[in-house]
Amino acid sequence: MIVGLAVVLLCQLIGEIFAYLTHLPVPAPVVGLVLLFGFFLVRDRWQWLPFSLRSEEIDKSCETLVQQMALLFVPAGVGIVQRLGILEANVLGVLTIILVTTAFSIAVTAFTFRLVSRWFPAPPEHQE
Numbered sequence: 001m002i003v004g005l006a007v008v009l010l011c012q013l014i015g016e017i018f019a020y021l022t023h024l025p026v027p028a029p030v031v032g033l034v035l036l037f038g039f040f041l042v043r044d045r046w047q048w049l050p051f052s053l054r055s056e057e058i059d060k061s062c063e064t065l066v067q068q069m070a071l072l073f074v075p076a077g078v079g080i081v082q083r084l085g086i087l088e089a090n091v092l093g094v095l096t097i098i099l100v101t102t103a104f105s106i107a108v109t110a111f112t113f114r115l116v117s118r119w120f121p122a123p124p125e126h127q128e
Contacts, residue, residue, distance in 0.1 A: 004061030011036040 015032030040058075065072075080087065087094060 001057055001061050001064070004057035004059070007039065007058050008036060008061055008065070011039065 012029065012032040014035055015030070016028040018031050019026060019028035
């Protein structure tokens with residue numbers, strides 16, 4: 001499990017370095033997740049990797065992190081509470097953004113569902 005956690009943290013570190021050096025408007029954790037996803041795609045093809053990197057250790061480490069994800073949101077919540085004054089000053093804008101993006105997300109989800117349902121029709125027993 002230590003090796004798996006080290007790989008996850010290494011991807012995060014590389015993402016942080018990449019975001020710092022390139023000044024791209026992409027959050028470093030997103031870059032790290034893309035790197036980890038790429039690693040998952042190619043790890044079984046690279047036979048020269050040690051077995052511990054091709055085994056299920058990384059999967060176990062990721063499952064453990066997902067199980068403890070609620071704890072990882074505590075610092076973000078504390079950060080929001082620390083800046084409550086800024087949030088109160090911009091409450092109308094924040095609420096507008098939340099409502100607009102929620103409506104947009106629902107519309108895009110409905111559109112995507114309708115588009116995909118044309119490609120994959122329901123089985124006859126589920127049709128009305």
